[in-house]
Amino acid sequence: MKLTTWNINSVRLRLPLLKNLIAVHNPDVIALQEIKTADEFFPYEGVRALGFPHIEVRGQKGYHGVAILSKLPLTKPHRLSLLGHGDSRHITATLPDGTELHNFYVPAGGDIPDRVENPYFGFKLDYVDAMREWFAAQRTKKDKMILVGDLNVAPGEHDVWSHKQLLKIVSHTPEETSRLDQFQAGLDWLDAARHLAPAPEKLYTWWSYRNKDWRASNRGRRLDHIWLTQPLAPRLKRLDTLTDARDWPQGSDHVPVTVELQSS
């Protein structure tokens, strides 16, 4: 079973790029973030034509929005609205083997890493805390779960191009990374990418549009994640980051990350 997470940055604009992803990684399940469309404008027909008949969408006009596309039947779709806000930032569904897949788009948090000056930053910190609290209250580490998405935090020193230069940059501040670490530790989530490629190897999944030559400057960050609960850990076979997707014509600033799990 292959599962991809990708912040596609507009599913309507980049529907053709989904075809590229399928040609290279051939996933069974795709979790998308930032689809940037209301449900009624989601390209259902186009996605079905690519071989994904099972589709769960939680859209929003203009911003955010998440979706799960699957070749395999999905059951028990559900949406969390953490903190009671109206943003479309989470959707979950259950795969045929009973694994519960959670797809998150964590708030980016604005530019200034200060709750008082920048309410978006406080919202982001509170959102990560609310994720941790929800799983602590509603699930256990013995449940079979996969958590994927754009978590908008590069937690480790080697998840950014310069640890020192990014310590005060939103996505890598100690306030964010300590919260994400605490969340991860809560249910003993396995970070699939780091399990297979331990530090100090550099791993990035996002390069800003504002860098002219992203490959030459390589100022990347690892913002997109795939976590597994321990019952699934023995099934983890492989993880691929599709770095070349950053060069696709009109590409997203995030690249797809695919994990392969052995059948249960």
Next chain:
DNA sequence: ATGGTGGATGCTCCA
């Protein structure tokens, strides 16, 4: 220290 790009939307917000 600054400004750099992109998408959806509609004379701006969010990333």
